[in-house]
Amino acid sequence: MAVKKFVxxxxxxxxxxxxxxxxVRKAGYKMxxxxxxxxxxxxxxxxxxxxxSLHTAGxxxxxxxTTTALSFISWVFTKDWELNIGGKPHFxxxxxxxxxxxxxxxxxxxxxxxxxCYLCQLAPFVKKHHFHxxxxxxxxxxxxxxxxxxxEVEIINFLNSVGAKEVHVQEAETGWWLGRxxxxxxxxxxxxxxxxxxxx
Amino acid sequence: xxxxxxxxxxxxxxYKMWSYILMxxxxxxxxxxxxxxxxxxxxxxxxxxxSSLLHNSVYFLLVVNASMFFVCVTTLAWGxxxxxxxxxxxxxxxxxxxxxxxxxxxxxxxxxxxxxxxxWLHPHGDKLxxxxxxxxxxxxxxxxxxxxxxxxxILGIKMRKLSRExxxxxxxxVAEGKKYxxxxxxxxxxxxxxxxxxVASTVPWLWLMSIDAHWYSTMYSWxxxxxxxxxxxSLIALFVVYLKNKGYLEVVSEEHLHDLGKFMFAFxxxxxxxxxxxxxxxxYANIPEETVYFLPRVKGPYKYIFFLNLIINFLAPLLIxxxxxxxxxxTTITIMAVVIIFGHWLDFYQMVFPGNxxxxxxxxxxxxxxxxxxxxxxxxxxxxxLSKNALYAKNHPFFKESVIHHT
Numbered sequence: 001m002a003v004k005k006f007v008x009x010x011x012x013x014x015x016x017x018x019x020x021x022x023x024v025r026k027a028g029y030k031m032x033x034x035x036x037x038x039x040x041x042x043x044x045x046x047x048x049x050x051x052x053s054l055h056t057a058g059x060x061x062x063x064x065x066t067t068t069a070l071s072f073i074s075w076v077f078t079k080d081w082e083l084n085i086g087g088k089p090h091f092x093x094x095x096x097x098x099x100x101x102x103x104x105x106x107x108x109x110x111x112x113x114x115x116x117c118y119l120c121q122l123a124p125f126v127k128k129h130h131f132h133x134x135x136x137x138x139x140x141x142x143x144x145x146x147x148x149x150x151x152e153v154e155i156i157n158f159l160n161s162v163g164a165k166e167v168h169v170q171e172a173e174t175g176w177w178l179g180r181x182x183x184x185x186x187x188x189x190x191x192x193x194x195x196x197x198x199x200x
Numbered sequence: 201x202x203x204x205x206x207x208x209x210x211x212x213x214x215y216k217m218w219s220y221i222l223m224x225x226x227x228x229x230x231x232x233x234x235x236x237x238x239x240x241x242x243x244x245x246x247x248x249x250x251s252s253l254l255h256n257s258v259y260f261l262l263v264v265n266a267s268m269f270f271v272c273v274t275t276l277a278w279g280x281x282x283x284x285x286x287x288x289x290x291x292x293x294x295x296x297x298x299x300x301x302x303x304x305x306x307x308x309x310x311x312x313x314x315x316x317x318x319x320w321l322h323p324h325g326d327k328l329x330x331x332x333x334x335x336x337x338x339x340x341x342x343x344x345x346x347x348x349x350x351x352x353x354i355l356g357i358k359m360r361k362l363s364r365e366x367x368x369x370x371x372x373x374v375a376e377g378k379k380y381x382x383x384x385x386x387x388x389x390x391x392x393x394x395x396x397x398x399v400a401s402t403v404p405w406l407w408l409m410s411i412d413a414h415w416y417s418t419m420y421s422w423x424x425x426x427x428x429x430x431x432x433x434s435l436i437a438l439f440v441v442y443l444k445n446k447g448y449l450e451v452v453s454e455e456h457l458h459d460l461g462k463f464m465f466a467f468x469x470x471x472x473x474x475x476x477x478x479x480x481x482x483x484y485a486n487i488p489e490e491t492v493y494f495l496p497r498v499k500g501p502y503k504y505i506f507f508l509n510l511i512i513n514f515l516a517p518l519l520i521x522x523x524x525x526x527x528x529x530x531t532t533i534t535i536m537a538v539v540i541i542f543g544h545w546l547d548f549y550q551m552v553f554p555g556n557x558x559x560x561x562x563x564x565x566x567x568x569x570x571x572x573x574x575x576x577x578x579x580x581x582x583x584x585x586l587s588k589n590a591l592y593a594k595n596h597p598f599f600k601e602s603v604i605h606h607t
Binding site: 041055095 | 476480484606
């Protein structure tokens with residue numbers, strides 16, 4: 001997918017990071033993400049991210065599993081291949097509940113893992129861009145996407161003023177699927193400029 | 201803390217009036233029930249009277265005792281999140297004293313005057329009961345009942361005293377704080393061990409399972425424990441919501457409510473797991489000695505209560521409390537807490553009654569009246585305990601952790 005240009009600001013203190021996130025949002029810059037070595041309570045709220053709908057997906061996968069188990073097993077034992085097991089009725093619901101439960105868990109678990117990978121753009125052989133290696137160690141790394149409307153120098157100064165310890169500019173790919181990697185190698189705003197010059 | 205907390209709860213006259221009204225209803229029901237059922241010579245009526253007392257006293261005693269279990273478990277685990285409302289379960293657990301005395305009287309009467317509830321009192325000629333008589337005999341029953349209720353009360357008093365200790369004399373050094381936490385941990389651990397030996401094993405066997413003396417289930421005690429714990433958590437949630445409504449417990453937020461809701465949700469599912477495990481194994485094996493317990497309950501006159509029980513205690517909490525937003529909603533939590541407490545009351549009903557009343561269900565105003573009386577006692581005791589001490593254990597080392605709690 002597209003290569004975009006980012007301003008990367010590194011913070012070493014939660015107490016500085018939170019007001020910085022607030023100020024960046026207030027200033028209207030397009031925040032790409034904040035990378036932290038560990039989960040920080042309330043950061044998602046500060047960034048204005050909505051609650052994940054992963055659990056809703058999980059519920060739907062779960063009831064799909066329940067329905068699959070119940071409909072299949074009841075079809076097998078009442079229509080397709082009726083077995084007399086210890087004189088129990090063919091429709092032996094209590095005996096099936098553990099299986100229904102297990103299929104519920106299986107569907108929900110596998111479905112949620114795959115959905116999670118899709119939402120986080122993770123897949124086998126996909127390389128993810130790391131904005132800063134210390135984001136996995138001791139730095140909170142905030143990335144702001146440069147758009148056609150925003151000014152690089154202005155954002156760098158802004159991040160310095162809100163307490164970033166280190167600020168630099170990077171170009172990174174934001175897409176994720178196999179084979180789409182080397183197609184575009186130019187930053188987003190360059191492409192815009194090129195399109196402009198091509199039409200002019 | 202930079203702002204003043206409302207630390208002193210005052211019992212409103214309305215609250216007091218309601219606790220008196222409910223206790224009055226209970227007393228009237230007791231008297232009416234005694235003359236209608238208990239005083240006569242009809243064995244069936246007598247058993248009806250005492251069964252209702254057994255059902256209600258044991259249920260409500262286990263529910264309020266679950267509060268002390270919650271306090272001790274969180275203390276033992278060094279939990280901090282519950283500290284801002286810890287005085288609420290502490291206050292509820294003071295009701296163990298009146299309810300313990302009432303239960304003790306009821307249980308002793310059940311064995312001493314023998315209104316035909318416990319058939320194991322006459323084991324002669326019955327091979328199964330004779331075999332069980334080393335455990336099911338009146339001497340052991342008395343000893344264990346007195347020990348159980350006595351130690352719950354004494355250890356509960358000790359835990360509450362430890363909690364109040366810091367109100368007047370705050371901790372001044374880290375070493376002192378560590379010593380305090382250690383002391384708490386030890387006492388909480390002693391309570392938990394005793395709780396495990398009683399509520400999680402022998403007490404439900406003696407008090408409830410022995411009604412169906414020929415039958416036994418190794419799941420039974422856990423099942424009873426799950427019932428009483430989930431109702432206990434609901435009761436704590438109810439009082440927390442009440443105090444929030446009255447403007448107390450300012451530092452308790454929906455984060456804490458969310459965690460209480462999680463307990464109500466999780467232990468409803470846990471209860472169902474035990475309920476189902478007990479049911480399915482017996483259903484599958486289909487051995488007459490075992491199925492005799494479920495026959496009046498599933499196929500007999502109790503079937504509506506039996507399946508209603510499953511809907512109220514499993515389906516409703518599962519579907520309604522599943523969403524995050526419903527666990528953070530005061531109205532939903534209040535409604536579900538009432539539903540769960542009623543549901544498990546019904547669950548205890550179908551544990552106590554079918555053993556002696558196989559032919560038809562006699563659930564009527566008498567049972568509800570007695571239940572109202574017990575609710576009144578709980579309201580009265582809890583309100584009194586809440587107003588006697590500060591609402592916050594604010595000098596506890598973990599208090600701040602609870603104030604900034606975030607799920």
